[in-house]
Amino acid sequence: MDSESLLNHINELHKDIIINSELITDVPTIEVKPEHWVEVCSSLKKDVKTNLHSISNYGAVDYREKLGGFQLVLTIFSHKHKHRVTVKTLVPAQGDEEPEIDTVTTVWLSADWFEREIIELFGVKFKGHPDPRHLMLDDDWDEGFPLRRGWTGTDFIVKPEM
Amino acid sequence: MMETKGLRTEEFMVNMGPQHPSTHGVCKLVLKMDGELVKEIQPHVGYLHRSIEKIAENRTYAQIVPFTDRIDYCASMNSNHAYVEAVERMAEVEVPERAQYLRVIMAELNRIASHLLWLATFTIDLGAVTPFLYAFREREEIMDMFEMTCGQRLTYNYMKIGGVNWDIPKEFVPKAKQFLKILPGKVDEYEDLLTNNPILLYRTKGIGVLSSEKAIEYSASGPSIRASGVRWDIRKAEPYAVYDKFDFNIPVRYNGDVWDRYKIRLDEMRESAKIVEQAIDGLPEGDIAKKVPMTWKPKEGEVFCRIEAPRGEMAYHIISDGTNKPYRVKIRTGSFCNLQLLPAIATNHLIADLVAIFGSLDIVLPEVDR
Amino acid sequence: MGVISKLPVYMEKVPGGGILTTTAEKFFNWSRASSLWYMLFGLACCAIEGLMATGASRYDFDRFGMMFRASPRQADLMIVAGTLTHKMAKRVKILYDQMSEPKYVIAMGGCANNGGPFYYDCYSVLKGVDKIIPVDVYIPGCPPRPESVLEASLKLQEKIKKQKLGEWSASTE
């Protein structure tokens, strides 16, 4: 199945849920609302034609100024069909808020560490995450969420503009 | 059975690391042990978290390349390659063919170097010290070639957006040819020392079995998944650079134990040597880089691009907002997922096996922590 | 430690003790300089160059009598090879405290010296290992070549050979 027909297939599968769909550098990319996040993910994994069993990448982007929230970008792929799909969702947040969304560790086991990283670096909480401790940062870290835009901490030296 | 009434046994916790000879860097494994038996493993990482993703937000596209060297210091060329490939794909920059060939030559040489380094540390994990030094002997030859090309031994900063920074000197080709001639013999020598050694066989066969279902479920990649019977190599599946022009095989093995992961890397060294040989023979003349101005600004957009690094899939998700600095760079590495599956395959093994399994997964900690 | 560091005090009371002290001093310094056992402790990129490549056949630390020990108790020299993060810094301090006197530290590479490429815009890296433990020799480079690591160990040997009995390590100052 080439990317275009795959995108059509997914669009058909979740006709009412998908907000936006496009091909980005030949990867089918869909955007869903946060409330449909787990539902879409698990159906993408289970559907025979998509069969997306592995996580390729899972990260967050701080779009609080532009779109008013954190965007989760999940790229998943299938060893069986050798294709991949990107799923996005926008978790609404303003200022220092720590928004919450359902976890996808129930769908993919390997989402565990990716989500832990997002929790500590962006401050997006995952409902039902089995082990929401710090992964990269020290246990007693209390300087906020460093990957948020405009964050500064005590030992953080910004490079002067040349 | 011995009468154990009245004897009290106790499980105990042990911290393996962050400074431990066989965690290959600064990883902490919290083990729950029943005597020698490992009952529970909890990896703790982040001791080398260098916030490269944060730094990347404040650097121009060209300035990020040196940081990619340091993500996977055992295979810097491959990290470079992943990053420049991603940026070029996003901004649709054409790369001259000679540069593409040079990238492939360097990336594959670095794959051999990385596997040699892995072999060295893996044998040391099993208690054999001498093969370590033999593997390093060959690695030094590759380091020499890199050094004559770009002046560095470990962090090369060789590739740039639109091509490569330096052309190869004229001594490079004869040196590389000579190295490729001796390499298969040397790999056979390691096999003589290790593969035919019954102790190594006992230590590795049937240990730490990773089934193909589990490998897929945990998103494993690289040699670790290929040893479990999944034919997955991005060089073949989604050819980037000029990999589609070369004739090479993807070694696949089916048992998924430590032994298979060991054998597959030896086979991969031979295959990589084949690619380098073909690339050197077919190296076209021409420019080594397309001119990209200092104040270069790609148009708005995003890209997700992945390549096959020695430790599995290495991918960059880059978002551009139209300025000269990327809005967000997310780095996905092979070791990050491969370390995650360690508890799944190493529990209920002896501690000596845990060391062997950890070694066989070929984990480099800065790749996990970034 | 202990008795030997007080040796000059006792020796002064003996006639001709001064000469004896100097000779003993030379002998002890020679022994410490030519038997630097380094701890098997790598942090990042520099570990490959500083510990593995330098220990391997082409450069060979063993020529200078340097041998690796896995346990900090038995090591004399700690080569801080690589980036030191805040999370790791506490552990490095513990390791340093576990080493027995006399002990020496080489800070290898830009990151260990002052944060190196991770000085600006980085929230998790300690800007220099000398903020937590005393350092004897600094090696610049990212990563330094194995030759410069050998040079550093020779410089450290020179430093040890000039030491007086009783003022052995930087931490006793």
Add this chain to the structure above:
Amino acid sequence: MLELDPIFDAISEWLASFLPPVVVTIVKGFGTAGVVLGVLSLFVLFFIWMERKVSAHMQQRLGPMRTGWHGALQTVADAVKLIQKEDLVPSDADRAVYFWAPVVCFAAALMAYLVIPFGEGLIVQDLNIGILYVIAITTFTVVSLLMAGWGSNNKWALLGGMRSAAQIVSYEVPLSMSLIGTIMIAESLSMITIVESQSGPFWNWFVFRQPIGFIVYFIAATAEANRTPFDIPEAEQELVAGFNVEYSGMKFAMFFLAEFINMFTISALAVTLFFGGWMAPFPFLDFIPSWIWFLAKAFTSVFVLMWFRWTYPRIRVDQLMGFAWKFLLPLAFLNIILTGIGIYIF
């Protein structure tokens, strides 16, 4: 000519000429102990240097080069440095046990030399239960390693100590069994008698009459001395440094020296029991002093042990046990039966 035996005799006669017998015995005792300790220390210094040189040349390196000729004084420097090191005791350690462990280890290693004949007449005391004594004394090492593991109050050290206990106790059995064949042929437990019953050309050596016994002995002895491939008690990659992880300075040096003394003990025992002790391979070579023959053979054996160490990977702990009980022990029993049949026939 170069035989050392008469020198010692002369000294004791000279002492007896002006001292009462009791004092002579005491002086002789301390003197011999001093000589053995001195000679052994020299050997051990040499072995450590040799180990580093042998490993280096096997690995295409040079090894120590800067201290003396080809680093010959390297071990001296190491030893003097270790004396200067601070003596650390972990705060939670069991102090008495922690302190005595290296002492017991070192003493046990030394005591075996009471019955090892270094040359013709060069033996401290020819006990009529010589072999039994050596086997009994070398087992003390277990106690010391367990003490070290327990006393350090470190989990890695404890694991190392337990491993060594399991290992040495298991290998003690095939080791003793493998020697029975030799004893049956020599009809004695005394070292001197065993060596003398191998006199004549080299095909009289017991290694040709007891090949199975020798192989079992050598493997079991390698395990007893904790050498690779059986070095699991201090497996560097698994247990950091095993039982000696918390030891520093002189205490660590004692463990280190004891390891090399043990290595020489098993070599010396192999030479005595299987390679004709101080005997020359051919009777016409007798003009070379006996102690030179003995040392030449023992050093060759030490070299073989080093060769093992730098070639093989480490075996796993359960495989190690299985190997001792399932393979070596039956083989040793088989050897006893074969020897019995052989003696009955001839």
